[in-house]
Amino acid sequence: MKKIFKWAGIILGTLIAILLVAYAFIYFRVEGRLNKQYNEVAVKPVKIPSDSAAIVLGEHIANIKGCNDCHNVNYEGRIIIDDPGLGKLVAPNLTTGKGGLTTRYTSYTDQDFVRAIKHGIGKDGKSLKLMPSYEYNSLSNEDLGALIAYIKSRPAVDNEVPAITLKPVIYVLANFDKFPLVSAEKVDHAAPGIDVVKPEVTPAYGKYLAISCTGCHRDTFTGGEPLIPGSPQVPNITRTGSVGKWTESQFIETLRTGVTPEGKKLDPQFMPWPMAKQFTDTEIKSLYLFLKNLPA
Missing domain, CATH: 1.10.760 (Cytochrome Bc1 Complex; Chain D, domain 2)
Known part of the structure; x- marks a missing residue:
């Protein structure tokens, strides 16, 4: 009986060790993908209008793209997922209020907005987390410019959202491409942009x-x-x-x-x-x- 327990302990310990090694491999692999620099991506400038018609168009694009589903109704950011197994995934405050982009960084330019929305890359040159830029990459320059104009027109809201934290389940899902965590990986950064798309029933x-x-x-x-x-x-x-x-x-x-x-x-x-x-x-x-x- 002692031998059975001894071998059972050895087998269990071996399995735990294998799982820990496998998770360590997954963790560092995903972290490597998250910390990859995308400085070579050429971010083409987009004209950002300021007229009322463009802002109305930008609001419509934001609504049908679901921007406020993640960033909240006033674009002050919010916690999207808070789960003990998955972690805490957060959409940032996009306004100029306390905790917003312009207070978290020395400056946040139009080019930074284009890089984030179209390419899924943050101001630090690394991939954003869970930002669906692969859905925005093909936006026409007119629509993208209008969207950024609308976001910039939002009133300042003070809201300091917490930092993103990732738990083991997220790392495992991301490793096997079952969760779109590393946004920049899913984007065709070299795709040619288009200036205008005509809205017609086609x-x-x-x-x-x-x-x-x-x-x-x-x-x-x-x-x-x-x-x-x-x-x-x-x-x-x-x-x-x-x-x-x-x-x-x-x-x-x-x-x-x-x-x-x-x-x-x-x-x-x-x-x-x-x-x-x-x-x-x-x-x-x-x-x-x-x-x-x-x-x-």
């Missing part, structure tokens, strides 16, 4: 808008595994999924109300329909055309 305009869907529904829009532990399976929104069976009016009604033609209520925690309902008719019809015309 599949091409729908494709431009559908980039916002790829963060959850993947690049193929066919969905797949849950994004984080405990979240539901991500549905297929191509013509081979449920959306393919819906008419244009049913698609519009679903995104406007959060209720599918089958009577299912969409949970805004996982499907941000309150954000999607702010699409204009032109935008939502174009999105429908694009999804319906995707190859089977």
Whole structure:
């Protein structure tokens, strides 16, 4: 019996040692990715307007891109995830108030905004954490300039958000690319920019808008595994999924109300329909055309 306990202890100790070594490898690998410098990325200047029409356009872009879902309604920042296994993931205060960008740094320029939004790179040259820049990288210069103009127009709000802390589960998920932690890695930094995208009811305009869907529904829009532990399976929104069976009016009604033609209520925690309902008719019809015309 003593020998059994002895060998059981040896086996258990060996397994623990292997797990600790494996986690150490994962930890340092992910930390290396987070600390990588992206100083070689060429950040092309974007004209930032200041007229009221541009700010209105910027507000619309911010709404349909879900900027305030993370940065809060007044862009004062907030804690997005606070979980003992995952850690504390925080969206920063984007205003000029205490704890905001201009008080955390000596200066925060228009170029810094472009680098963060379009490339997922912070002022220190390292990747931002969880910033979906891969969804913003293809924004036209006009739309990106308007978005930055709107953010800069927000009133100052004093809010000092806590620092980001990462726990083991996040490191493991990020290591196996199951969690989009290292933002800059998912961006094509050399992609040519476009100056203007004309809003019209076409599949091409729908494709431009559908980039916002790829963060959850993947690049193929066919969905797949849950994004984080405990979240539901991500549905297929191509013509081979449920959306393919819906008419244009049913698609519009679903995104406007959060209720599918089958009577299912969409949970805004996982499907941000309150954000999607702010699409204009032109935008939502174009999105429908694009999804319906995707190859089977």
